[in-house]
Amino acid sequence: MIDFSSDVMSIEKNGPVGTIWLDRPEKFNALSQAFWLAIPEAIAALESDDAIRVVLLAGRGKHFCVGIDLVQSGMGTHQRPKGTSEASANIKQLEGTAKFQASISSLANSRLPVIAVVHGHCLGAGIDMITACDMRIAAADSNFSVRETRIGLVADVGTLQRLPNIVGAGHVAELAYSAKDINAQRAEKIGLVNDVYTSFEETYAAGMELANQIAANPPMAVQGTKYMLQQSETLTTEQSLLFNGMFTMMTSLRSNDLQESMLAFAEKRAPKYTGS
Secondary structure, three states: OOOOOOOOEEEEEEOOEEEEEEOOHHHOOOEOHHHHHHHHHHHHHHHOOOOOOEEEEEEOOOOOEOOEOHHHHOOOOOOOOOOOOHHHHHHHHHHHHHHHHHHHHHHHHOOOOEEEEEOOEEEOHHHHHHHOOOEEEEEOOOEEEOHHHHHOOOOOOOHHHHHHHOOOHHHHHHHHHHOOOEEHHHHHHHOOOOEEEOOHHHHHHHHHHHHHHHHOOOHHHHHHHHHHHHHHOOOOHHHHHHHHHHHHHHOHHHOHHHHHHHHHHHOOOOOOOOOO
């Protein structure tokens, strides 16, 4: 039993796969304050269950996510409390932004692989979320937009930091400067999404199939691979190779799962991995 409760988000468990559902369909999953709190809590809840090995991120209703709920957020109406200096007010604003950033980063920092399953609109903060995931797949009706520029903002919750590691610099500049919408086919062409499927149902089924393929592998090896890919983003090739060798020596080479893999091969049977 996974301990998690939210009015805007839900968790569904299917064997080794946990799905985080953005669950505010009447508002097209626009991110309210409650969403920002729920995302890291949902990730923590799934990580606490040793049976969960892969996470899917999907949205209920017509759209994956239309971005931040501008009405609820009060964006553009900030007033400095009486007696508060501009400096201290700015610090408070920066601290608030850091909390939003940490919420999205919980997806990227999870030890579990996270697959975004997109349909309909994926706008603004929706892009922040999917770029924090390890993989992205989309239904044919999906459209994507780095929407912040259109409303007078500079995206500041992860898109400008993560999107350049996913697609080329020219595509990042085009999307971020213009705030234009691109369809699923263009998103696949530039590498924003791995694959495009006919419908949401087909996309979700494909996500579940991919998740189960990943979950069938030794958990320590999968999670270690995610960790190494993250470290390689900030290390030189030489540094990464050294760190990779040391990490492998101390973890997967000494794991019970590696021994089980070798034994199962010799005995011509399916391995039973425990993640230890």
